[in-house]
Structures are given as C-alpha cells and as structure tokens.
Amino acid sequence: MPEEPAHGRDGGARSPSRPADPALVLALCSGAGFMAFLDLSIVTLAFPDVLDDFPGASLDTAAWVLGGYTVLLAAVLTPAGRIADSVGRRTVFLWSLGAFTAASLLCAVAPSLWWLIAARCVQGAAAGGMIPAALGLILAATPRGRIARAVGTWSAVAGFSAVVGPAAGGLLLRGFGWRSVFFVNLPLCGAMLAAAAVALPRGWSRGSGGRLPDAVGSAALVLGVGGVVTALTEGHAWGWGDIRTAGLGLGGLALVGVTVLRSRGHAAPALEPVVWRSPVYRTANAGLGMLNATMFAWMLAAPLFAAHIWNWPVLRTAGALSVGAVASTVGSLAAGRLTRPAAQVKTAVLGALSFTGSNALWASDLFGPTPDFLGGWLPAAVLGGGGLGLALTCLSSLAAGAVPPPLFAGGLGMTLTVRQIGGAVGVAGFAAIMASGPDPGGIASYHRVFIAAMAVNILCAALVCTLLPAVRPAGADRAPTP
Structure with missing residues (x-):
C-alpha cells in the first residue's frame, strides 16, 4: 500500500519515515537542470553536422532539431509543475528524468531527420517536466532562510552549462x-x-x-504557449504576415486566454491564480521575462559577431563566450548569499544596469571591424555575465519566496515559462533588427540590437526599482496558502 502523505505546518509534504538531505537534493536536482540546459546549447554546435548527415533536408525542417526542444520545453513547464504539486515532485522528477534519458538514446540512434526531430520534441517535453519538479524538490528540502542560496546555486550550475556546452560540444x-x-x-x-x-x-x-489540474485548461495552455513560442521563433523565417505566423500566434494567445478564464473558477486550475495575486511574483516575473529577452538576443548576437565580423574560428569563439558564462556563474553564487529581500531588490537593479553597461560597450566602436578581446570583449563579457547572474538569481529568489509551499513546482514552472517566452521574444527581436536598416547583417545592425537591449534592461531596472521596494518591506508579500 502506498504511504499517505503527511503535511507540515507550512503546507508542504514531509517524509513519514526520514527527511531528505538538502545538500544531496540540491546536487541531484542541479545536475538535472544542468543536463536540461546543456542540451539547449550543445546541440547548436552539432547542427551543421546534422545537416551534412541527412542530405536533401531543408534548412527550415532541420531547424526543428533545435526549435522542437525549445517549444516543448516552454509549453510543458507550467502544467508539469502543477501536476508535480498534485501527484508529487519526486514522482514527476523521476519519470521526467527517465524520459529524458530514453529520448537522448532515441536521438543518438535516429535513422532519419524526422525521427531526430520527434525524439528532440520528447526530450524537450521531458526537460519541461524535470525542471519545475527539480526546483520544487529543492525548495521543499531547503530551510526557508537558505532558499536564496539554493536558488543561486541551482542558477549557477544551470548557467555553467553555457561554459561547458561550447567546449564539450566542440x-x-x-x-x-x-x-x-x-x-x-x-x-x-x-x-x-x-x-x-x-x-x-x-x-x-x-x-x-488533490485533484489533477484541469485537463482542458492544461491542454489549452500547452498548445497555446507552444503556438506563441513557435510563432515568435519562426516568424522571421516565415514572414510576420504569413498565415502560419499569425495563426499560431493569435491562436496561441486565444488558447492561453481560455486557460486563464477556466482557471478563475475551476476547483483544480491549470494556472494557479493565488500565485499571481502577489505583486512581488508579478514584478519579478516581468523583470525575468525582459532580462531573458535581452540575454537570448545577446546569446545569438555575440557568437555571430565573432564569427562573421571578426572571423574568429569556432574554438576561439567558444573560449571567448566562456568568459561571460563564468562571470554569470560567479554572479549567481554571490547573489545566492543574499537573504534579505531589500538587498535582493537592490542587487537585481545593479545587475540589470551592469548588463546595460555591457550592451553599451557592444554598441560602441570597441566592437568594430578590428578584433579587440582585451579592450572590448573581456570587459563587456564580465559586466554582462556578472550582471545577468546577479539579476536573474535575485529575481528568481524573490519570485520563489512569493510562492506558498504547496505550489512550489507550479509557481516556478510558470516563472520558467515566462522566461522561455521572453527568450523567444528576444530571438524574434534579434532577427527583425538584424534584417532591418540599410546594412542587414552588418556591424551597424549588431549595434542596433545592443541599443535595443539597453532600452529593455533600463526599463527592467526601473520596473524592479519602482515596484518591488513598495511591497517588500512589509515583509510578507507572499501569496496566501490556500
């Protein structure tokens, strides 16, 4: 007979036999997050070889080796988190990790391109289930006062995949x-x-x-988020006025609207309204979405600039990109040591402004036709990577602190979905800006990307600086436990 769950006073389930070791839970779940995010970056390097191995495949079709993973990851995060809160984070974590492993094997032995795309979609969906369950396990095992450090460690390990990805992939x-x-x-x-x-x-x-989340609302959310992310990701290639782009984008928004409407009065909603009532949660998520948009734009622009403008070889570019990734890891670990919300707010603003300064360097003459690693790339990477590590970790900790324990996985799943949608907006914005103007793909196009990123980062800093201090000092702007 299965054991009945016991619930502590904080509303979370506690072990009927023995407690989990917080350090071991953090290590295992951080490792799972590392693998999930590693497969976002490492496969990018393999893309040209995949095309060579399947001659005759169109570039648009082959792009779904990358896009299928991203779309399914974003679409599954929120419903998987809600399911984990209902049936158990341990159960969802183990099944998702098993599915991720099996999908990796299917990718490795793929006899055709369509097989590989299908396996990558399964792998992305499994990662979408694994990540919120892992974060929910971390928060459930971690004492309340150490949550910021745990989130910082998880963020640093996940970010470290960007250091390992290019080198290991190469x-x-x-x-x-x-x-x-x-x-x-x-x-x-x-x-x-x-x-x-x-x-x-x-x-x-x-x-x-309790009851599983609303099946209709969950299905609408998966299809809706998937449609929106696909439209944003493929809009430049298809054309923003193309029927596919408009249909997926508008249809996706309509389906998300259906989920929101159903969640307002449903006994087991697909989206938990109580979490969004927290001003801290709303503001932190808005900041995270904006930062992810500019981060994804940078992640595309930097290696392309190095390769196309400075003509750097792959391994040199990979080494240069590692500078920013290391700085981000250090920033995440430093931010994880902050436990006072007021300090987290100030550090998030500082991080956003630091990333703004990095984008200002990228938009300057330091990044012209002549390569300049020491005078241009190095300071820009340290400023940008460190700033992102500080800001993303602090905002993630603030969002996590606003989620009641019974809703950890679902609340963080929604946060991660917002971040993925922000990233898709950043990719779409990058493509649109690079294709505009009198010199598409030229140095001025890259500079315009970074100027746009500066504006978004300043808006993020202003939003966080203006809205969060007004609600945090009361100390408890935490969504009420249902």
Whole structure:
C-alpha cells in the first residue's frame, strides 16, 4: 500500500519515515537542470553536422532539431509543475528524468531527420517536466532562510552549462560526430536517475494528493504557449504576415486566454491564480521575462559577431563566450548569499544596469571591424555575465519566496515559462533588427540590437526599482496558502 502523505505546518509534504538531505537534493536536482540546459546549447554546435548527415533536408525542417526542444520545453513547464504539486515532485522528477534519458538514446540512434526531430520534441517535453519538479524538490528540502542560496546555486550550475556546452560540444564533435552529444547524456542521466531513486525518500514531497489540474485548461495552455513560442521563433523565417505566423500566434494567445478564464473558477486550475495575486511574483516575473529577452538576443548576437565580423574560428569563439558564462556563474553564487529581500531588490537593479553597461560597450566602436578581446570583449563579457547572474538569481529568489509551499513546482514552472517566452521574444527581436536598416547583417545592425537591449534592461531596472521596494518591506508579500 502506498504511504499517505503527511503535511507540515507550512503546507508542504514531509517524509513519514526520514527527511531528505538538502545538500544531496540540491546536487541531484542541479545536475538535472544542468543536463536540461546543456542540451539547449550543445546541440547548436552539432547542427551543421546534422545537416551534412541527412542530405536533401531543408534548412527550415532541420531547424526543428533545435526549435522542437525549445517549444516543448516552454509549453510543458507550467502544467508539469502543477501536476508535480498534485501527484508529487519526486514522482514527476523521476519519470521526467527517465524520459529524458530514453529520448537522448532515441536521438543518438535516429535513422532519419524526422525521427531526430520527434525524439528532440520528447526530450524537450521531458526537460519541461524535470525542471519545475527539480526546483520544487529543492525548495521543499531547503530551510526557508537558505532558499536564496539554493536558488543561486541551482542558477549557477544551470548557467555553467553555457561554459561547458561550447567546449564539450566542440571536442565531442571533432572526435566522435554529432551523435555523441546525445550518447554522452546516457551515463550521466542514468547515474542521476539511480542516485535520485535511492536518495529521495519514497513518500517524501508527494504533493497535495488533490485533484489533477484541469485537463482542458492544461491542454489549452500547452498548445497555446507552444503556438506563441513557435510563432515568435519562426516568424522571421516565415514572414510576420504569413498565415502560419499569425495563426499560431493569435491562436496561441486565444488558447492561453481560455486557460486563464477556466482557471478563475475551476476547483483544480491549470494556472494557479493565488500565485499571481502577489505583486512581488508579478514584478519579478516581468523583470525575468525582459532580462531573458535581452540575454537570448545577446546569446545569438555575440557568437555571430565573432564569427562573421571578426572571423574568429569556432574554438576561439567558444573560449571567448566562456568568459561571460563564468562571470554569470560567479554572479549567481554571490547573489545566492543574499537573504534579505531589500538587498535582493537592490542587487537585481545593479545587475540589470551592469548588463546595460555591457550592451553599451557592444554598441560602441570597441566592437568594430578590428578584433579587440582585451579592450572590448573581456570587459563587456564580465559586466554582462556578472550582471545577468546577479539579476536573474535575485529575481528568481524573490519570485520563489512569493510562492506558498504547496505550489512550489507550479509557481516556478510558470516563472520558467515566462522566461522561455521572453527568450523567444528576444530571438524574434534579434532577427527583425538584424534584417532591418540599410546594412542587414552588418556591424551597424549588431549595434542596433545592443541599443535595443539597453532600452529593455533600463526599463527592467526601473520596473524592479519602482515596484518591488513598495511591497517588500512589509515583509510578507507572499501569496496566501490556500
């Protein structure tokens, strides 16, 4: 017979037998997040080899090797989090990690391009279930006063995938071919799966045991977010006035609207309205969405600028990109040591302004036709990476602190969905700006991208600086526990 969950006074499930080790939970769940985000970056390097291995495939079709993962990841995050809160974060985490491992094997042995695309979609959906369940487990196991540090550590480990991704991907591709970037997941994920099954006590963090979230609303949310992200991602290639772009974008928004309307009066809503009543949660998510938009634009612009304008080889570009990733990791770890909300707000503003300064450097003559690593790239990468690490970690901690314990996975799933949508907006904005003006793809086009990013970052800093201090000093702007 399965054990009945016991609930502590904070509303979260506690173990009927033994508690989970917070440090071990953090290590396992951070490792899972690392793998999920690694597969966003490492496959990008493998894309040209995939095209060579499947001759005759169109570029638009092959792009779904990358896009399928991103779209399914964004679409599944929120409903998977709500399911994890209901049936148990441990259960969803283990099943998602197992599915991610199996999908990696299917990608590695793919006999055709369509097989690979389908397997990547499954892999993205599994990652979308794994990430919010992992964060929910971390928050459930971590003492309240150490949540900011735990979130900072998780963010740093996830961000470190950007350091490892280019270097590891380059070495694997050079030595073993594109299939190796999927084969490498198998021993790593298999070890984590075995360790998690033993280290996470059965019956611990099982969830509320209540009804599963509204099936119709959840399905509408998955399809709606998937449609919006697809339209934003593919709009430049298809054309913003194309029937596919308009249909997916407007249809997706309509489906999200259906979910919102159903959630207002449903006993088990797909979107939990109580979380969005928190001004802190709303403001932190708005800031995270804006920062992710500018971060994704930078993640596209920087390597393309290095390759196309400065003519750097792949390994040199990968090494230069690692500077920003290391700075982001350091910033995340530093921000994780902050526990006072007022300090987190100030640091988030400082981080957003630091990233603004980085974009100002990128938009200057330091990034002209002549390569300048020490005078241009290095300070811009340190400012930008460090600022992002500070701002993203602090805003994520503020959002997490506003979520009641029974809704950890669902609340953080919504936060991650907002971030993914922000990233899709950033990608679409980058493509649109690069294609506009008298010199599409030229240096001036890149400069315009960074000027636009500066404006968004300043708006983010102003929003956080203006709205968050007004609600945090009261100390408890936390959504009420239902």
